[in-house]
Amino acid sequence: xxxxxxxxxxxxxxxxxxxxxxxxxxxxxxxxxxxxxxxxxxxxxxxxxxxxxxxxxxxxxxxxxxxxxxxxxxxxxxxxxxxxxxxxxxxxxxxxxxxxxxxxxxxxxxxxxxxxxxxxxxxxxxxxxxxxxxxxxxxxxxxxxxxxxxxxxxxxxxxxxxxxxxxxxxxxxxxxxxxxxxxxxxxxxxxxxxxxxxxxxxxxxxxxxxxxxxxxxxxxxxxxxxxxxxxxxxxxxxxxxxxxxxxxxxxxxxxxx
Amino acid sequence: xxxxxxxxxxxxxxxxxxxxxxxxxxxxxxxxxxxxxxxxxxxxxxxxxxxxxxxxxxxxxxxxxxxxxxxxxxxxxxxxxxxxxxxxxxxxxxxxxxxxxxxxxxxxxxxxxxxxxxxxxxxxxxxxxxxxxxxxxxxxxxxxxxxxxxxxxxxxxxxxxxxxxxxxxxxxxxxxxxxxxxxxxxxxxxxxxxxxxxxxxxxxxxxxxxxxxxxxxxxxxxxxxxxxxxxxxxxxxxxxxxxxxxxxxxxxxxxxxxxxxxxxxxxxx
Numbered sequence: 001x002x003x004x005x006x007x008x009x010x011x012x013x014x015x016x017x018x019x020x021x022x023x024x025x026x027x028x029x030x031x032x033x034x035x036x037x038x039x040x041x042x043x044x045x046x047x048x049x050x051x052x053x054x055x056x057x058x059x060x061x062x063x064x065x066x067x068x069x070x071x072x073x074x075x076x077x078x079x080x081x082x083x084x085x086x087x088x089x090x091x092x093x094x095x096x097x098x099x100x101x102x103x104x105x106x107x108x109x110x111x112x113x114x115x116x117x118x119x120x121x122x123x124x125x126x127x128x129x130x131x132x133x134x135x136x137x138x139x140x141x142x143x144x145x146x147x148x149x150x151x152x153x154x155x156x157x158x159x160x161x162x163x164x165x166x167x168x169x170x171x172x173x174x175x176x177x178x179x180x181x182x183x184x185x186x187x188x189x190x191x192x193x194x195x196x197x198x199x200x201x202x203x204x205x206x207x208x209x210x211x212x213x214x215x216x217x218x219x220x221x222x223x224x225x226x227x228x229x230x231x232x233x234x235x236x237x238x239x240x241x242x243x244x245x246x247x248x249x250x251x252x253x254x255x256x257x
Numbered sequence: 258x259x260x261x262x263x264x265x266x267x268x269x270x271x272x273x274x275x276x277x278x279x280x281x282x283x284x285x286x287x288x289x290x291x292x293x294x295x296x297x298x299x300x301x302x303x304x305x306x307x308x309x310x311x312x313x314x315x316x317x318x319x320x321x322x323x324x325x326x327x328x329x330x331x332x333x334x335x336x337x338x339x340x341x342x343x344x345x346x347x348x349x350x351x352x353x354x355x356x357x358x359x360x361x362x363x364x365x366x367x368x369x370x371x372x373x374x375x376x377x378x379x380x381x382x383x384x385x386x387x388x389x390x391x392x393x394x395x396x397x398x399x400x401x402x403x404x405x406x407x408x409x410x411x412x413x414x415x416x417x418x419x420x421x422x423x424x425x426x427x428x429x430x431x432x433x434x435x436x437x438x439x440x441x442x443x444x445x446x447x448x449x450x451x452x453x454x455x456x457x458x459x460x461x462x463x464x465x466x467x468x469x470x471x472x473x474x475x476x477x478x479x480x481x482x483x484x485x486x487x488x489x490x491x492x493x494x495x496x497x498x499x500x501x502x503x504x505x506x507x508x509x510x511x512x513x514x515x516x517x518x519x520x521x522x523x524x525x526x
Contacts, residue, residue, distance in 0.1 A: 141376070141393075141394060143476070146477065146491055146494065147495070148491070148494035148495040149494065168478065169394040169476060169478060170394050170476025170477050170478050170482070171476075171477045171478060171491070172476070172477065173472065173477070173490065173491075177472075177473075180368075181371075181393075181476070184371060184372070184375060184377060185375075185376060185377040186371060186375045186376050186377065186393050186394075
């Protein structure tokens with residue numbers, strides 16, 4: 001009797017595994033129906049695309065936008081592995097290019113916004129930071145993101161472009177950790193994206209970096225070949241690129257291309 | 258079949274279910290370690306460990322964990338004594354507060370330290386204005402974070418030992434004319450000695466492995482605040498072989514200390 005139980009369990013195993021992996025796996029397409037529009041967007045677009053969703057649904061009643069937010073590289077992997085999506089908005093061009101190479105993009109992607117780096121200082125800027133040259137000041141508390149995360153990589157490029165050797169006091173593991181310490185006034189200055197500064201709602205102030213030193217990130221958007229809802233995808237793209245869509249993005253610190 | 262074993266006999270075999278579950282429990286600790294060993298690039302190990310990143314972090318980790326243990330001994334033992342020997346209202350609260358760092362996510366502890374002792378913190382701001390001392394982003398900040406997270410191990414162990422101690426021994430010594438300090442030095446401390454050492458070892462080991470509170474409160478800078486756990490975290494992003502090599506160093510050091518000192522002292526308990 002115990003043997004038949006084992007056999008039964010062995011037969012059930014694949015089913016159990018399938019059930020588990022299905023519930024664990026990130027499957028954003030599950031809820032898709034005819035009027036759903038699935039938008040895979042970079043995590044840095046979270047707030048702006050949240051508002052975009054509401055505005056688009058008001059302009060296009062009957063379409064329900066589903067936002068699938070995550071790191072651009074993760075979204076890219078989902079698309080390449082066949083998870084259906086209508087629109088892909090990436091925080092950099094390299095992830096979009098890989099999706100194009102795999103033949104997943106319908107038409108040409110468009111750069112819909114750009115994001116630039118900015119010096120982030122605590123509200124009030126008590127240390128009087130005015131530019132990149134202050135990063136060499138040993139008396140100030142300076143933080144950057146760690147060298148191997150994107151914001152740390154870009155931050156160092158900007159300083160290098162300006163010929164400044166920074167007197168770094170801490171290499172924070174990610175941009176949130178860096179912002180938290182600037183927000184608390186524990187650091188005098190750091191380098192983040194301008195949208196990160198805007199997202200703090202005023203507790204962190206931005207000091208502009210001159211264009212000749214700055215790093216500009218292009219955000220491309222495209223409809224996908226296997227879009228379950230191509231009409232709505234085209235309408236969403238047009239809306240994002242319209243004056244109304246751009247105004248929303250500008251409010252969150254993004255620049256129009 | 259009827260059981261022919263003598264009731265309560267010492268030769269009775271332990272229940273198989275217990276052995277199986279016990280081994281399963283053990284595997285929770287062993288499996289990740291095996292995974293680490295399987296990933297270790299043994300032949301390149303000496304080269305990987307020779308870098309600045311590793312030697313700086315190792316030195317810093319040893320210095321800060323020992324400093325945190327010393328501070329814990331100086332203030333933690335009296336605290337344990339207070340909790341064990343003095344009846345006061347709110348003792349349950351004090352006990353809860355002391356235990357809190359054991360269950361709190363270290364990141365929360367680090368953030369709390371920042372708000373209290375940061376440059377704009379409740380204590381940190383006046384302290385900075387009066388003395389110019391700045392704890393965040395300094396090696397002292399690492400020591401403070403380590404102490405916060407690790408001291409509970411010492412306090413709880415020593416408090417338990419003091420409460421279990423038969424106070425008649427101290428009473429007898431006092432009756433025989435020993436002064437308060439003599440009683441403490443000649444009777445109390447020797448009797449709780451094993452627990453004291455065990456608590457110190459656990460405190461040191463916890464401080465040696467501290468990550469969350471350190472990176473949140475003290476930041477991450479090579480040679481100043483980047484301890485071994487932080488170096489592992491940073492290396493995971495850039496060079497996994499280095500990360501694995503540092504992890505292995507931490508495992509070897511911690512395991513050696515825990516086994517050597519525990520075996521030697523906890524047998525006495």
